[in-house]
Amino acid sequence: MGSKYTADNAGGVYDVAIIGAGVCGANIARRLSQYELKVILLDKEADVSFGTSKANSGIVHGGFHHASKYLKARLEVQGALMFDRLHRELGFPFRRCGIVVAALHEDEMRVVDQLYRQGVENGVIGIEMCSRERMLELEPKLNPDTVGGLYAPAGGIVEPYRFVFSLVESAQRNGVEVRVSFKADSARREGDLWRIRAEDGSQLSARYVVNAAGLFADEVSRAFGAEEYTIRARKGEYYLLDRMTRARPDRVVFPVPTSVSKGMLVVPTVEGTVLIGPTAEMTDDKTDTATTREHLEMILGNARAMIPAVSENDVITSFAGQRPVLDEDFYIEPSKKVPAFIHVAGIQSPGLTASPAIGEYVKDLLKGEGLRLLEKPGYDPILPDRPRMFDIDHYRADALVSEDPSYGNIVCRCEKVSEAEIVAAIRAGHTTLDGIKYFTRAQMGRCQGGFCTYKILKILMRETGMGWDRITKRGGGSELLSGRL
Amino acid sequence: MRELTYDAAVIGGGAAGMAAALEIRAAGLSCVVLEREEHLGGILLQCVHNGFGLIEFDEELSGPEFAERMEERFRASGAEAYLGVTVMDVEDQGERKILFGYSAEHGILRVSVRAVVLAMGCRERNRGNIRIPGARPAGVYTAGLAQRLVNMEGYLPGKDVVIIGSGDIGLIMARRMSWAGARVHGVVEILPYPSGLTRNIVQCLHDFGIPLYLSHLTTGIFGENRVESVEIAPIEDGAVRFEKAFRIPCDTVLLSVGLVPENELSKKMGVELNPMTNGPWTDSMMMTNVPGVFAAGNVLHVHDLVDYVAEEARRAGAACARWIRGGRPGRELRVKAGPNVRYAAPCRVSPESPNKLYLRTLIAKNDAVLEVRLDNRVIQSRKKPHVQPSEMISVTLEPKDLAGAGPDSAVEIAIL
Numbered sequence: 001m002g003s004k005y006t007a008d009n010a011g012g013v014y015d016v017a018i019i020g021a022g023v024c025g026a027n028i029a030r031r032l033s034q035y036e037l038k039v040i041l042l043d044k045e046a047d048v049s050f051g052t053s054k055a056n057s058g059i060v061h062g063g064f065h066h067a068s069k070y071l072k073a074r075l076e077v078q079g080a081l082m083f084d085r086l087h088r089e090l091g092f093p094f095r096r097c098g099i100v101v102a103a104l105h106e107d108e109m110r111v112v113d114q115l116y117r118q119g120v121e122n123g124v125i126g127i128e129m130c131s132r133e134r135m136l137e138l139e140p141k142l143n144p145d146t147v148g149g150l151y152a153p154a155g156g157i158v159e160p161y162r163f164v165f166s167l168v169e170s171a172q173r174n175g176v177e178v179r180v181s182f183k184a185d186s187a188r189r190e191g192d193l194w195r196i197r198a199e200d201g202s203q204l205s206a207r208y209v210v211n212a213a214g215l216f217a218d219e220v221s222r223a224f225g226a227e228e229y230t231i232r233a234r235k236g237e238y239y240l241l242d243r244m245t246r247a248r249p250d251r252v253v254f255p256v257p258t259s260v261s262k263g264m265l266v267v268p269t270v271e272g273t274v275l276i277g278p279t280a281e282m283t284d285d286k287t288d289t290a291t292t293r294e295h296l297e298m299i300l301g302n303a304r305a306m307i308p309a310v311s312e313n314d315v316i317t318s319f320a321g322q323r324p325v326l327d328e329d330f331y332i333e334p335s336k337k338v339p340a341f342i343h344v345a346g347i348q349s350p351g352l353t354a355s356p357a358i359g360e361y362v363k364d365l366l367k368g369e370g371l372r373l374l375e376k377p378g379y380d381p382i383l384p385d386r387p388r389m390f391d392i393d394h395y396r397a398d399a400l401v402s403e404d405p406s407y408g409n410i411v412c413r414c415e416k417v418s419e420a421e422i423v424a425a426i427r428a429g430h431t432t433l434d435g436i437k438y439f440t441r442a443q444m445g446r447c448q449g450g451f452c453t454y455k456i457l458k459i460l461m462r463e464t465g466m467g468w469d470r471i472t473k474r475g476g477g478s479e480l481l482s483g484r485l
Numbered sequence: 486m487r488e489l490t491y492d493a494a495v496i497g498g499g500a501a502g503m504a505a506a507l508e509i510r511a512a513g514l515s516c517v518v519l520e521r522e523e524h525l526g527g528i529l530l531q532c533v534h535n536g537f538g539l540i541e542f543d544e545e546l547s548g549p550e551f552a553e554r555m556e557e558r559f560r561a562s563g564a565e566a567y568l569g570v571t572v573m574d575v576e577d578q579g580e581r582k583i584l585f586g587y588s589a590e591h592g593i594l595r596v597s598v599r600a601v602v603l604a605m606g607c608r609e610r611n612r613g614n615i616r617i618p619g620a621r622p623a624g625v626y627t628a629g630l631a632q633r634l635v636n637m638e639g640y641l642p643g644k645d646v647v648i649i650g651s652g653d654i655g656l657i658m659a660r661r662m663s664w665a666g667a668r669v670h671g672v673v674e675i676l677p678y679p680s681g682l683t684r685n686i687v688q689c690l691h692d693f694g695i696p697l698y699l700s701h702l703t704t705g706i707f708g709e710n711r712v713e714s715v716e717i718a719p720i721e722d723g724a725v726r727f728e729k730a731f732r733i734p735c736d737t738v739l740l741s742v743g744l745v746p747e748n749e750l751s752k753k754m755g756v757e758l759n760p761m762t763n764g765p766w767t768d769s770m771m772m773t774n775v776p777g778v779f780a781a782g783n784v785l786h787v788h789d790l791v792d793y794v795a796e797e798a799r800r801a802g803a804a805c806a807r808w809i810r811g812g813r814p815g816r817e818l819r820v821k822a823g824p825n826v827r828y829a830a831p832c833r834v835s836p837e838s839p840n841k842l843y844l845r846t847l848i849a850k851n852d853a854v855l856e857v858r859l860d861n862r863v864i865q866s867r868k869k870p871h872v873q874p875s876e877m878i879s880v881t882l883e884p885k886d887l888a889g890a891g892p893d894s895a896v897e898i899a900i901l
């Protein structure tokens with residue numbers, strides 16, 4: 001596919017192969033890129049972040065939802081603290097807007113009280129019990145019937161795929177190889193090495209394997225002869241509202257959670273739109289990301305209960321993501337059955353928040369398993385700034401355009417994305433329409449690609465040399481065009 | 486940053502923008518059109534079918550021919566056009582408006598003018614706007630995007646097609662896709678009557694034997710990587726009969742579910758919109774609530790025919806020129822959308838000069854009557870053999886119709 005992603009089938013030997021380029025795999029890869037190691041990050045999809053990591057709420061959680069006995073609670077709190085530094089180094093969209101949990105009935109305040117105590121016990125800083133007045137002051141768009149709630153000022157929002165992209169790019173700049181469209185199908189031991197074979201027959205070897213395969217971690221575990229377990233999928237459906245909506249809150253608004261789920265949220269995304277959802281429904285098909293009418297109605301109803309200004313007229317799109325469910329807690333440990341194999345499985349919420357800490361944790365597990373970690377002298381944590389027309393004023397824009405005229409060609413009018421930014425996405429390895437969308441936001445706005453899709457098609461063909469028949473939405477089988485006239 | 490100064494700027498170089506610019510030039514003022522595409526003509530360029538120009542040019546033309554004729558007049562007028570320029574921002578400095586246009590060729594243009602005509606057109610509603618549930622495979626296009634791909638880029642977006650919504654672009658594309666060798670398995674419309682023009686139902690569906698499913702709701706789009714089917718369910722006596730839902734196998738879905746005036750730039754400038762049209766409120770001079778900012782064409786309200794767009798935009802251009810020369814609306818009467826009328830544009834009329842209004846009805850009806858009242862007095866009553874929401878209606882009000890209007894008088898238009 002893209003030039004940045006390796007397509008070498010000769011079968012190199014790596015110190016570590018990470019299977020799954022979602023938010024966990026990406027964090028682990030970047031963490032390992034600080035050492036003198038040969039690391040490869042593998043994914044079965046056509047681009048990184050195309051699984052669970054692309055369709056979730058994008059929340060940096062407040063550390064109060066889970067009891068301290070769980071590994072996930074510890075990693076959540078630790079991971080949340082790591083975001084500021086990552087943001088400074090990598091520049092992905094991130095903002096600590098704060099989280100409020102709104103109670104709409106007096107009896108919900110008991111749960112709020114429990115969340116508060118849990119947060120305090122987890123060591124969360126600044127967490128606050130709130131009266132009705134305080135809640136409405138913090139979030140004036142809240143339903144005036146709110147009786148009280150909780151405020152976690154350090155909670156935040158992130159664009160999950162952009163987070164992954166920047167981690168992967170940083171890892172690549174520090175020597176990690178990335179291979180997409182590599183579906184690890186079978187593996188066997190050859191001396192000290194794992195010999196890994198992909199569905200298409202290509203092979204490679206690695207001394208250590210990290211299984212961060214998300215929804216498919218069970219299949220990968222089986223392929224390596226490691227522990228038997230079953231990952232089940234829980235589907236979450238979402239609605240995205242136009243940035244012009246009057247329903248945009250200042251903070252992430254949570255309902256009071258139930259025993260099964262954190263409930264449906266109203267999220268002011270970093271990019272100015274509003275996300276409402278998710279549902280939480282167990283499904284048998286891990287690839288099923290269809291939305292349903294009943295659930296979408298339910299989301300609107302739930303969101304309106306908290307923020308009455310939510311209107312179906314502001315909806316620009318809906319989507320669904322699947323979360324990998326294993327046990328109550330994360331399952332991050334070395335295999336007891338096979339050597340040099342680390343499970344990173346069952347990473348459901350708060351996986352995104354915990355993921356930087358997971359990177360750290362897995363690095364330590366690998367060290368414990370005998371991987372030698374020698375610091376790399378030239379390690380560079382900083383990603384160069386990538387200008388976006390959306391963010392800059394006319395004078396800065398003028399300077400950019402005089403350097404590179406393609407910054408002046410606005411391809412996506414809704415999200416103000418220039419040709420230069422599309423080209424940058426393609427050169428970073430994002431060679432599907434969805435990859436370009438998640439990287440640049442082109443096609444993500446109110447027209448949903450109605451005006452810009454054909455322009456992006458042409459740029460993609462020009463930049464990659466691919467023919468029209470190889471242009472896909474998100475990899476093989478999702479071809480866009482079916483003929484030439 | 487390149488600085489330009491004109492009397493007026495027109496944002497958008499489609500039919501509306503060119504027509505408005507022509508009139509501004511005809512009044513002897515300088516005028517620039519800022520167009521984001523590389524050609525003038527806007528969406529006309531991809532409308533290669535006939536049916537344009539019967540009013541404006543007195544002959545039947547294709548979209549590109551209409552655009553070409555319009556451009557000839559535009560060039561002859563001496564108006565200027567900058568192509569490949571996207572206007573990102575308009576600053577209202579009172580006497581002057583400053584437009585910032587982004588372009589690869591010219592860099593950032595800073596255009597200083599006394600008045601602006603908004604002529605940005607409209608965009609298509611998409612799947613999210615009408616909340617069709619289901620999977621998100623490749624193969625779902627808006628009809629206009631498919632039209633662009635087929636007519637201008639030379640690609641076939643799919644071979645087995647279902648069209649959701651019976652808007653004109655969808656109907657035209659049913660025929661176009663059939664000509665291109667695709668099979669169109671049906672057009673699905675939620676309403677009991679088509680949303681497009683009758684002539685398009687006949688020429689694009691009936692002549693090709695394409696089924697039209699009226700009163701059917703699209704309940705899902707299915708397919709893992711590429712569209713595999715669309716599920717639709719009939720609506721009977723106002724209720725969706727989900728148990729009667731059935732799937733139509735296909736690899737492509739085209740959406741023709743309405744158009745929305747594209748007013749994000751207008752809103753940023755403080756222009757107030759009429760929720761019935763999603764276009765600006767305008768006075769008898771086609772001016773928005775922001776002094777010196779005018780609007781015409783599909784950015785004001787969605788038209789059915791480009792000839793109406795051109796006619797309306799000429800009026801806006803002429804009014805803009807009058808305004809720059811010091812003309813002001815004077816006394817105005819409010820126009821109210823009465824029974825069974827969705828909206829009328831503009832929403833003010835002048836009792837001193839002739840006024841032309843366009844309106845849309847909310848109902849489909851035979852033997853209807855269009856009634857215009859001044860306060861409670863009927864001043865015009867016209868028989869309409871047939872009205873339907875998809876067919877725009879025009880009304881002209883002369884000063885004599887409005888004679889005797891008091892300071893608080895209002896005009897109400899009704900379809901009975």
